[in-house]
Amino acid sequence: MRSLNSRHLFSSMRDDITTIDIQSLKSTNRELNNSQSTTNSKPRTFSINENPFNISLNQSNNISVVSEGSILPPQVPQQVHQKLRHDGSNPNFHKPTPSSTSLPSLMITPSRQRTEEIESDNESQIASDLSPKSQVIVLFITKYFDWLFYGLMLIVSIPFYYISSIHLFLPYHLSITVSAFYIALSIPQKWQSTKKFAHPILISTFLILLICSIGSLIYHQGDPQGFLLDLEYYRTGRTYLNLFSSKLMYNNGQTDLMPPHDATLLYKWPGCGDVLVSLLDISIVSLSLPMFTHRRDFVNNFWVVMVPTTASMALSFFVYPIVCHSIGIEATRSIGFIGRSITLALGTPLMLALGGSVSLMAVCTILSGICGVLIGDLVFKLTRVAKNDYVTRGVTLGINSGAIATAHLLNVDPRAASMSSLSFSVFGTIMIILSSIDAVVTVIRSMVGLV
Incomplete structure (x- = not known):
């Protein structure tokens, strides 16, 4: 890991608000003394841009350096500090002009295109010490792990769903839901023209209802009412708040009585919707x-x-x-x-x-x-x-x-x-x-x- 970290110049994280250094986003004015100015001895005030996504990047190396003597973020390696230090030999160092009134945020941030290139380089560096066959396997699993995991879950859950004495809903519905959402996310990425109207929620909802309805029709031998009965177990109401309670719940917690139909053997299990709602409560806090x-x-x-x-x-x-x-x-x-x-x-x-x-x-x-x-x-x-x-x-x-x-x-x-x-x-x-x-x-x- 030390070897890998020493080779990485930038983080491969996405440009996300959760990856932003809070210290670099403080709304403040910094007074920087221009010791080289001979016309004005008063300290000059520079406003710091709070939007980390609105940074002008150097065209040659996608790096924005704020000013002479600026303190770079602590997450940048020490060798980068030395490389970017102005000693008269670095032609890419940008000194502030006398007319400068604003500076970008105190960050060194790669552009999105540069980030994608760095992610690809990092993946190659991670597998560089392995054999060619191992490199292919590692990169494939790293890139498609989620697809493989939920695809395998779907394959394993299908027999438990169609065995009438068990008829297990949770892994079947959860694997379909997550896989459908991944498919919905990939559509705008592959076809940029669909980004405005192909919203992931719309696409994933359509795919979930379509696949679940087909599966229910097969299980219930073409009876549409069976699909509505199965939907009552998509969200039973048994979230983390009442996961271990003895109450009998189904149909979004609308009843605590025994279901009138013997739909599933494990009727005390939560549904797919209960798992997602539990995660939703956490995401709201973010x-x-x-x-x-x-x-x-x-x-x-x-x-x-x-x-x-x-x-x-x-x-x-x-x-x-x-x-x-x-x-x-x-x-x-x-x-x-x-x-x-x-x-x-x-x-x-x-x-x-x-x-x-x-x-x-x-x-x-x-x-x-x-x-x-x-x-x-x-x-x-x-x-x-x-x-x-x-x-x-x-x-x-x-x-x-x-x-x-x-x-x-x-x-x-x-x-x-x-x-x-x-x-x-x-x-x-x-x-x-x-x-x-x-x-x-x-x-x-x-x-x-x-x-």
């Missing part, structure tokens, strides 16, 4: 990283965020039930539209408190997020919102498209992603607080005729 990184932006733009977020929350909370019920939508579904703009993690307890439809809320939340990703840039272009206006972009997508749009912004503009995550977090938190007040719940339910 959004706190960009919020912490750009916390000073929240303070500087507090009222810009809070006013539209609170107004949008009030309209969604009190107007959706009235409008939906007046046009003939069923009462619980009218309440379900309230949670359209928040995440599933916040929307589920909201619907349980108000007595709304959790299923409709989930569908509306996902579709709202996908629409925000697909048409968000077009709407901003038509309304002439500047690309560097991260506050407007983040707040707009946050309170309308929730976590899906925030995940998209993490790869486009981390500062907008932090504003987006803050917006929908505040949006959902205030709704949860209101739903815990009995008087407010009574008013909402009376709007749709449930009281």
Whole structure:
């Protein structure tokens, strides 16, 4: 490992917000004394760019050096410090001009194309000490490990699914779901023209329903009702919170009675949806990283965020039930539209408190997020919102498209992603607080005729 680390100049991680050094993203102004200036003896102030994805890179070697005497990040090896130190012999060292007013972030970051080349080089270096046959095997397993693992899981789970005395759901559904998502991710990467409309959630959902329906029709000998019965075990409601409880659960925890049909031998096992929801709870916490990184932006733009977020929350909370019920939508579904703009993690307890439809809320939340990703840039272009206006972009997508749009912004503009995550977090938190007040719940339910 020491040999491998000594050969690596850059990290092979993707350009992701989770790989960013927090110290390099602090919103601050650094005063650098220009000791060589003879016209002005006052210290000059340089503003540090907080967006690590907006860095001008040197065309020859894809490296941006900030200024003479700058301290490089601690993760850069010492030999790189020496190589980039200005001693008069390095022609690629860029000295600040007297008219410089801003500098890029204190990072040395490869471009995305350069990152992909480095990843390929690193893979070759890892296998360089092995025999040619071993190199092929190592590189193949490294590249396709996930495909091999879940493909093998699917093959092994098929017999347990079709044996009527067992009829095991979890490994069968989980392997299909993860494999379908990998396929959905690979489509935009292979065909760039499909990136705008071939959203992974849409493609993977279609593939999951198609494959599971075909498998259920084969097992139930062509009875469509069997597919609906199997879907009740896709998410039983047995998450990590009640994994070891003695309650009998199925159909998303809607009942604790013994299932009326003997569908599976291991009816106390969680479903595929329960595993994914448990991971979703963890992933929501990861959004706190960009919020912490750009916390000073929240303070500087507090009222810009809070006013539209609170107004949008009030309209969604009190107007959706009235409008939906007046046009003939069923009462619980009218309440379900309230949670359209928040995440599933916040929307589920909201619907349980108000007595709304959790299923409709989930569908509306996902579709709202996908629409925000697909048409968000077009709407901003038509309304002439500047690309560097991260506050407007983040707040707009946050309170309308929730976590899906925030995940998209993490790869486009981390500062907008932090504003987006803050917006929908505040949006959902205030709704949860209101739903815990009995008087407010009574008013909402009376709007749709449930009281």
